[in-house]
Amino acid sequence: MLARTDTEALLRELLPARADAILALARPAIELLPTALMAEPEATGLSCFGGRPDLPEEIDWPLDVSEPLIFLAQLNLAELAPHDRQHRLPPTGMLWFFASLDACMGATFAAGEAWRVFFRASPAGH
Known part of the structure; x- marks a missing residue:
């Protein structure tokens, strides 16, 4: 997941006219990634x-x-x-x-x- 500063730089480069509007809509998130099973299947x-x-x-x-x-x-x-x-x-x-x-x-x-x-x-x- 990109850090906010990386995302902002990318938006300003690729979509300079829309970057501020898009960034105003950004909200904090928690990235959920599946991992290998760490516990017994019955847990x-x-x-x-x-x-x-x-x-x-x-x-x-x-x-x-x-x-x-x-x-x-x-x-x-x-x-x-x-x-x-x-x-x-x-x-x-x-x-x-x-x-x-x-x-x-x-x-x-x-x-x-x-x-x-x-x-x-x-x-x-x-």
Whole structure:
């Protein structure tokens, strides 16, 4: 990931007329990169992409009308906390992301039934 100064220099070189407008829209981000499995596959409460989420019993698998949504990612916020320099996320808890197949294939995410994000203050399995 480029540092802000590198991004700014690149924008000013390639898009000088639009650089200020684009930079005004920039927001802090945490880059998520998949890595090799670091724990036992049965371990719960870890961040992951795909597979089976550690959904707590009180959260039903979300549907788009009658079709199950696709599980995209599970993020343990305690794992992200050291990288959240602006402290915009809760320091603990879990986020789960789901989307419809159509949304994953390039259709709009505007439809409220086509995606879901769940938050729980305590990590899965606790």
